[in-house]
Amino acid sequence: MTPEEFRRHGHQVVDWIADYLGRVDQFPVLSRVQPGEIxxxxxxxxxxxxxxxxxxxxxxxxxxxxxxxxWQSPNFFAFFPCNSSGPSILGELLSAGLGVQGMLWATxxxxxxxxxxxxxxxxxxxxxxxxxxxxSQGGGVIQDSASSASLCALLAAREQATQGESNRRxxxxxxxxxxxxxxxxSIEKAMRIAGLGDRQLRRIETDTxxxxxxxxxxxxxxxxxxxxxxxxxVAATVGTTSSGAIDPLSSIGEICQRERLWLHVDAxxxxxxxxxxxxxxxxxxxxFADSYCFNPHKWMFVNFDCDCFFVxxxxxxxxxxxxxxxxxxNTASESGEVIDYRDWQIPLGRRFRALKLWFVIRSFGVEGxxxxxxxxxxxxxQFVSWVGANPDFELAAxxxxxLVCFRHRGGDTINQQILDRxxxxxxxxxxxxRLHDELVLRLSVGQFDTQQEHLEQAWALxxxxxxxxxxxxxx
Amino acid sequence: MTPEEFRRHGHQVVDWIADYLGRVDQFPVLSRVQPGEIxxxxxxxxxxxxxxxxxxxxxxxxxxxxxxxxWQSPNFFAFFPCNSSGPSILGELLSAGLGVQGMLWATxxxxxxxxxxxxxxxxxxxxxxxxxxxxSQGGGVIQDSASSASLCALLAAREQATQGESNRRxxxxxxxxxxxxxxxxSIEKAMRIAGLGDRQLRRIETDTxxxxxxxxxxxxxxxxxxxxxxxxxVAATVGTTSSGAIDPLSSIGEICQRERLWLHVDAxxxxxxxxxxxxxxxxxxxxFADSYCFNPHKWMFVNFDCDCFFVxxxxxxxxxxxxxxxxxxNTASESGEVIDYRDWQIPLGRRFRALKLWFVIRSFGVEGxxxxxxxxxxxxxQFVSWVGANPDFELAAxxxxxLVCFRHRGGDTINQQILDRxxxxxxxxxxxxRLHDELVLRLSVGQFDTQQEHLEQAWALxxxxxxxxxxxxxx
Numbered sequence: 001m002t003p004e005e006f007r008r009h010g011h012q013v014v015d016w017i018a019d020y021l022g023r024v025d026q027f028p029v030l031s032r033v034q035p036g037e038i039x040x041x042x043x044x045x046x047x048x049x050x051x052x053x054x055x056x057x058x059x060x061x062x063x064x065x066x067x068x069x070x071w072q073s074p075n076f077f078a079f080f081p082c083n084s085s086g087p088s089i090l091g092e093l094l095s096a097g098l099g100v101q102g103m104l105w106a107t108x109x110x111x112x113x114x115x116x117x118x119x120x121x122x123x124x125x126x127x128x129x130x131x132x133x134x135x136s137q138g139g140g141v142i143q144d145s146a147s148s149a150s151l152c153a154l155l156a157a158r159e160q161a162t163q164g165e166s167n168r169r170x171x172x173x174x175x176x177x178x179x180x181x182x183x184x185x186s187i188e189k190a191m192r193i194a195g196l197g198d199r200q201l202r203r204i205e206t207d208t209x210x211x212x213x214x215x216x217x218x219x220x221x222x223x224x225x226x227x228x229x230x231x232x233x234v235a236a237t238v239g240t241t242s243s244g245a246i247d248p249l250s251s252i253g254e255i256c257q258r259e260r261l262w263l264h265v266d267a268x269x270x271x272x273x274x275x276x277x278x279x280x281x282x283x284x285x286x287x288f289a290d291s292y293c294f295n296p297h298k299w300m301f302v303n304f305d306c307d308c309f310f311v312x313x314x315x316x317x318x319x320x321x322x323x324x325x326x327x328x329x330n331t332a333s334e335s336g337e338v339i340d341y342r343d344w345q346i347p348l349g350r351r352f353r354a355l356k357l358w359f360v361i362r363s364f365g366v367e368g369x370x371x372x373x374x375x376x377x378x379x380x381x382q383f384v385s386w387v388g389a390n391p392d393f394e395l396a397a398x399x400x401x402x403l404v405c406f407r408h409r410g411g412d413t414i415n416q417q418i419l420d421r422x423x424x425x426x427x428x429x430x431x432x433x434r435l436h437d438e439l440v441l442r443l444s445v446g447q448f449d450t451q452q453e454h455l456e457q458a459w460a461l462x463x464x465x466x467x468x469x470x471x472x473x474x475x
Numbered sequence: 476m477t478p479e480e481f482r483r484h485g486h487q488v489v490d491w492i493a494d495y496l497g498r499v500d501q502f503p504v505l506s507r508v509q510p511g512e513i514x515x516x517x518x519x520x521x522x523x524x525x526x527x528x529x530x531x532x533x534x535x536x537x538x539x540x541x542x543x544x545x546w547q548s549p550n551f552f553a554f555f556p557c558n559s560s561g562p563s564i565l566g567e568l569l570s571a572g573l574g575v576q577g578m579l580w581a582t583x584x585x586x587x588x589x590x591x592x593x594x595x596x597x598x599x600x601x602x603x604x605x606x607x608x609x610x611s612q613g614g615g616v617i618q619d620s621a622s623s624a625s626l627c628a629l630l631a632a633r634e635q636a637t638q639g640e641s642n643r644r645x646x647x648x649x650x651x652x653x654x655x656x657x658x659x660x661s662i663e664k665a666m667r668i669a670g671l672g673d674r675q676l677r678r679i680e681t682d683t684x685x686x687x688x689x690x691x692x693x694x695x696x697x698x699x700x701x702x703x704x705x706x707x708x709v710a711a712t713v714g715t716t717s718s719g720a721i722d723p724l725s726s727i728g729e730i731c732q733r734e735r736l737w738l739h740v741d742a743x744x745x746x747x748x749x750x751x752x753x754x755x756x757x758x759x760x761x762x763f764a765d766s767y768c769f770n771p772h773k774w775m776f777v778n779f780d781c782d783c784f785f786v787x788x789x790x791x792x793x794x795x796x797x798x799x800x801x802x803x804x805n806t807a808s809e810s811g812e813v814i815d816y817r818d819w820q821i822p823l824g825r826r827f828r829a830l831k832l833w834f835v836i837r838s839f840g841v842e843g844x845x846x847x848x849x850x851x852x853x854x855x856x857q858f859v860s861w862v863g864a865n866p867d868f869e870l871a872a873x874x875x876x877x878l879v880c881f882r883h884r885g886g887d888t889i890n891q892q893i894l895d896r897x898x899x900x901x902x903x904x905x906x907x908x909r910l911h912d913e914l915v916l917r918l919s920v921g922q923f924d925t926q927q928e929h930l931e932q933a934w935a936l937x938x939x940x941x942x943x944x945x946x947x948x949x950x
Contacts, residue, residue, distance in 0.1 A: 001560065001561030001562055001838060002561075003493040003494070003496040003497040003561075004493065005561065006493050006496065006561035006565075007489060007490060007493035008565075008695045009561070009565060010486075010489030010490075010492070010493065010561075010565060010568075010791070011485075011486050011489055013489075013565045013568050013569055013572075014481070014485030014486055014488075014489055014568075015482060016569075016572075017481070017485070017568070017569065018478040018479065018481050018482035018485065019478070020572060021481065021572070021575070022478040025699075030581070031583065031584050031585070033584050033585075035580070035807065035812040035813045036585070036588070036812075037584070037588075037761065038584055038585050038588035038589065038592075039588045039591065039592050042589070042592050043565075045596070045599060046596035046597075046599060046600055046836050046837075046840075046841055047837055047841065048840055048841050048842050049838070049840040049842060050837075050838060050839060050840040050842075050843050051837045051838065051841075053562070053565075055837070055931075056704040056833075056834055056837055056838070060569065060830075063585070064538075064585045064589065064830075065585075066585075066825075067583065067584040067585025067586075067588065067589075068575055068583050068585055068586075069521070069575060069581065069582050069583045069584070070572060070575075071574050071575050071576055071583075072573075073575045073581075079576075079582075079802070082574065082575075082576040082824070083574070084476075084571065084574035085476065086476030086478075086480065086481035086484065086485075087476055087528070087531075088571070089485075089568070089571040089572050089574075090481075090482070090484060090485060090488045090528075092565070092567065092568070092571040092699045093485075093488050093489075093492070093567070093568045093571065094488055094491075094492065094535060095493030095811060096496070096559065096563070096564040096567040096568065096778045097488075097491075097495060097496070097564050098492075098542060098543060098547075099547045099557065099558070099559035099564075099778050099779070100543055100546050100557075101554075101779060105510070106505070106506075106544065106922070107544050107554075108542065108543050108544045108545075108546075109506050109508050109510070109512070109513055109542040109544075110506070110508075110513050110538070110539045110540075110541075110542025110543055111542075111543075111771070113511070113512075113513035113542065114512065114513065114516045114517070114539065114542075117513075117514050117517050119580050121521035122521075124520060124521060125521055144619065144822050144824075145822035145823060145824050147821065147823050148822050150947055151668075151821065155667075155668060158670075166667075166670065166672065167672065167673060168672050168673060168674050169672045169674055169908070170646055170670055170672030170675055171645055171646050171670040175808060184797040184800075185799075185800040185823075186823060188798055189798050189821075191631075191795070192641075192642040193626075193630060193667065193668065193669065193821065194634075194647040194670050195641065195645055195669050195670015196645045196667070196670060197641065197642065197643050197644045197646075197670060198642060199643050199644055199645070201646055205630040207607070225725075229803050241800070241802055242801070242802055287571040291916060293670045297824075299690050302576070303571045303574050304576060304824055304825075304826055305822075305824065305826060316924060320667075321664070323660040323663055323664050324660075325660040325716070326717070326908050326909045327554070327660075327716055327717055327906060327907070327917070328660075329907075332510065335510070337510040337511075338510045345623045346622065346626065346664075346668065346821065347619050347620035347623050347780075348620060348622050348660075349557070349619075349622075349772075349779055350779075351779055352488030352781060355535075355539075356667075358531075359531055361521050361522070361526065362521075362522055362525075362526045362530070362531055363476060363523055363525060363526065363531070365486060365521075365522050365523050365525040365526065366521055366522065366523050366527050367523050367524060367525075367526040371486065387936065393523075417873070431802060432595075432801075432802070432804075433802045434801045446773030461575065474486050
């Protein structure tokens, strides 16, 4: 493909995406294909000769599209949002077009410096503690996901707790970490990966609002110390996956400070809300945190992957993750004047992900982002009032920002019916969780284009689904 | 940004990239900016209001571009290639435009099924053992990098060696892994991350061609068993980073089979050569491997990130990496009929990376890929003949496919001069390594557009740099 062919086909792809974005609300939100249905349409062997680009685009439309679950649909209320936007898509495109590898400062200084700079912007936008800014001993880096960020935090904490021995000798003492019963599975996964074992993770009891109980945390730590275990990390959550619960960071932070434990805070979804001053309460106590992450790829209009990960001390992170083989040595790194982000993450290579974040912040402006976040939260509030007005339904947890957990009072069977019927109607996509061992419906508002009309339609269908099959409302 | 604005700005970005690809050979290959120079041009605060898209593109041209090291330049001979191509960029663009999250089959069946399918294509293209195809008990998955793939292999091997205890209890026995002294730093990093400690990694001596010595491997294993250690993994390399050395997989594989050790093979750069039947010798003995990875984002025209990772037994991998919280439960997963790739990797979320790989294979056709690979290897051969014809220079290792390690006979100082002078001329970018404790120049041919004229110019300048300053040949 010559540059001129690229130009022509590039315009075609851009047009296809523009059209897609214009009709994304027309598709069944959850793909209806059966297992194996996509593969059955693909040739068993790769083509020996070049195929025309038009054939590729045709297959995207005819074969791929029916197999897509439309995360960008305004009727997507499942899981958490994984939203995107025009400026982000174009930032990703530019990153692919430049095709740089940002493992070292020298291998593209702009890739590193723009990242450091934009993460400082983000720290300002969220009013994060100063120690997360690059002018301090800490700073920020883009990771692929909160799972990877939490793993990096855990590795830095592990290495610090063993005075630099765990990288060399392996895990040789009974290190123990703490998180709430409502924390994301990635904390457990990180414990496994890091060779600590999930048995060494204490799942602390939560309160009536599903937030970690600091009193129970303190008790568990004391019990572990008495038993000869070595507490080293608390992973707190701002906005749990199930219900959006917010752990009390101040109380937890005081315990961590007293006990000298690393405090990692995962605000993957909820963090973005702190762009609005009136929601910064969610971060109360964050000054105690040694590390923090949130995902602009969830609720800040940056397409996956883009997790912003901040640490209080960058040397704690690089001590855990840096290795310098001869073939990566270079003058700039040895001067000590630059950041080499390969030492802040698991993989060696890295894309130029700061471009899309930069594009989004500049295209929206801080006020533009605030405006969308406020709309989403207001829509969730409105939904709560509708639930309250229907005696058949109830809230299953307090609304948390843009997330509503609710249920039909008729028990699990009818709630499962609502899930199945709304899903198969194609008109919206909800997912579930369990709270107090009851099936709970989750409605998460966060797709860029979700407006009041979409919420109204969703609520109408949910109520209908409680009493009858919905049929196929879309195609 | 409305769909119509996206269309307009998208065309602008595509045009910018087409122009960039047409002039990429005109830039100094290695960026000349000084540390801090990019950041100094950026506003300290994020903008409160939206900025016009034209301003973003202007800043890309004026601020970002000077800070780019041009990995896509035909004069880039450093490290390993991280090449790209038009179809790949457009596949990445489509992936960003669809904005799906492929963590579960259900969250976009096409994302999962296309990936499984295209990885079967790749296995056919490289003539990999049948046990890496999805019709067997194994299969393939796209990872971000070989570092992550090797970590996943190591975790699966660790869990298997401890009969499922290491995830639960942590690392409680002295597990030992083996790799060559020339292996990539990612193996050491994986040992650290996994809580095993790099002290438990044996760096096996290599032969005169820098390949792992199976006799030494067998001796070390015996010594470890005698000492009460528990050998569990050998990480072999096809194409080491320093010199492209190829470990003898057959002999290593026989040892692994006899000793019941997991054999992981990292062919990150070299693997692509197996697309050409005449180069499949590099994979002789791969039938012994439990896992294998190579990077289309290095030498198969797919932009970063795209590592293809294959395992013999998918259950060994998912036993190490799967966790199922309530909020991810769904009918399709519970049917057991589908693959959920979140269980094959470290992070939970994942992009639709199969699209770009599919686009590249279909746009080039297998023959088109073979054709470029053969050109690169032939250019490297030619370069070797030039080195041989100049008595001041010598090869420092046998040529390996597209990688030539060579040096001036005048010692480290003059070789360092050649590096510095060619680098500061802007006309080409070489990197170095050390072999037998001598500074060695590496010339890696792998950018898509590198032609004979670029090699000729590079060689002329290298010879000149041995005797004089080159000045500023570009800009």
